[in-house]
Amino acid sequence: MLERFERNIPALTEKECALLREKRVAVIGCGGLGGYLVELMARIGVGHIRLVDGDFFALSNLNRQLLSTPAKLGVSKAEAAAERVKELDGDIRAEAFPIFLDESNAFEIVSGCDAVLDGLDNIASRRILAAACEKAGVPLVHGAIAGWTAQAAVSMPGDNLVSLLYPEGTLIKDKSALSFTPAFCAAVQSSLCARLLVGREVRPGRLYYFDLLDMELESVDMI
Numbered sequence: 001m002l003e004r005f006e007r008n009i010p011a012l013t014e015k016e017c018a019l020l021r022e023k024r025v026a027v028i029g030c031g032g033l034g035g036y037l038v039e040l041m042a043r044i045g046v047g048h049i050r051l052v053d054g055d056f057f058a059l060s061n062l063n064r065q066l067l068s069t070p071a072k073l074g075v076s077k078a079e080a081a082a083e084r085v086k087e088l089d090g091d092i093r094a095e096a097f098p099i100f101l102d103e104s105n106a107f108e109i110v111s112g113c114d115a116v117l118d119g120l121d122n123i124a125s126r127r128i129l130a131a132a133c134e135k136a137g138v139p140l141v142h143g144a145i146a147g148w149t150a151q152a153a154v155s156m157p158g159d160n161l162v163s164l165l166y167p168e169g170t171l172i173k174d175k176s177a178l179s180f181t182p183a184f185c186a187a188v189q190s191s192l193c194a195r196l197l198v199g200r201e202v203r204p205g206r207l208y209y210f211d212l213l214d215m216e217l218e219s220v221d222m223i
Contacts, residue, residue: 002017004045004089005017005045008044008045012194012198016198017045019197019198019199020044020045020046020047020194020197020198021045021046021047022047023046023047023048023114023115023197024046024047024048024049024050024112024113024114025041025046025048025049025050025113025114025115025116025117025193025197026049026050026051026052026109026110026113026115026116026117027041027049027050027051027052027081027117027119028052028053028101028109028116028117028118028119028120028125028129029052029053029118029119029120029121029125030051030052030053030067030077030078030080030081030119031053031055031061031065031068031077031119031121032061032064032065032119032121032145032177032182033118033119033120033121033143033144033145033182033185033186033189034051034053034077034081034117034119034186035065035066035067035068035077035081035119035182036066036182036183036185036186036187036190037117037119037143037186037189037190038051038067038081038084038085039066039084039088039186040186040187040190041117041190041193042084042085042088042089042092042094043088043089044190044194045089046092046197047091047092047093048092048093048095049085049092049093049094049095050095050097050109050113051078051081051082051085051094051095051096051097052078052097052099052101052109053076053077053078053081053097053098053100054078054098054099054100055076055077055100056074056075056076056077057072057073057074057075057077057080058073058074059073063177063178063179064177064178064179064181064182065077065182066183067080067081067084068080076096076098077098078096078097078098078099079096079098081094081096082094082095082096097109100125101120101125101128101129102125102128103128103131106128106129106131106132107132107135107136109132110129110132110133110136110138111136111138112136113136113138114138114139114197115138115139115140115141115193115196115197116129116133116138116139116140116141117141117143117189117190117193118140118141118142118143118144118189119143119186120144121175122172123166123170123171123172126142126144126162126166127162127163127166129162130155130160130161130162130163133155133157134157134158137157138157139154139155139156139157139196139204140154140155140156140161140162141153141154141155141189141192141193141196142154142155142161142162142165142189143185143186143188143189144185145177145181145182145185146172146174146175146176146177147174147176147177147178147181147213148178148181148211148212148213149181149209149210149211149212149213150181150182150184150185150188150209150210150212151165151185151207151208151209151210152185152188152189152192152207152208153165153192153204153205153206153207153208153222154192154196154202154203154204154205154206155204155205156204156205159204159205159223160223161204161205161222161223164222164223165207165222180212181212184210184212185210188208188210203221204223205221205222205223206219206220206221206222207219207220207221207222
């Protein structure tokens with residue numbers, strides 16, 4: 001047992017820690033949500049992480065994006081994420097994909113992964129990601145934020161959860177993002193992903209919704 005992970009015990013077993021080291025995940029979007037997802041997946045000990053984002057850090061990212069600093073303005077988010085992973089744990093295989101997810105590359109990106117983490121900020125890309133995960137047979141751990149609110153869920157191939165969450169014509173009206181909301185959402189997503197990766201029970205199709213202003217927490221079975 002590596003000393004690095006001794007504080008995971010007994011919340012995780014030694015066998016589960018070793019299993020995480022064998023897993024491959026993809027983080028799609030390395031900004032607000034994605035930056036925290038990268039940090040948490042690396043620190044829990046996932047052995048192989050694909051990091052996908054075609055964007056570069058801008059001033060407007062500094063209020064909430066963990067990987068952004070004034071010194072990194074103009075730097076690729078995917079490449080900064082890979083650098084952060086290697087700073088945390090040089091034994092993790094970190095693959096940077098400094099490209100935007102689209103219909104031409106989504107299937108190749110998610111293929112071979114044990115789970116995919118949604119750090120996206122728009123519905124169109126989420127639909128593309130969900131379709132690719134469906135085709136590749138890969139579980140998708142959805143997450144989304146708006147202002148004070150966050151939601152997370154596990155979508156398994158065949159359940160069409162993203163289509164249920166975002167019916168045709170759905171628009172995102174609130175594009176605000178506070179510093180703590182993506183951190184909170186990423187923590188929930190990461191806990192769901194870790195349980196999924198080590199074979200613990202998860203509830204696919206159950207949406208967890210959090211209102212951090214009124215401190216109201218709900219869960220709804222969508223399928």
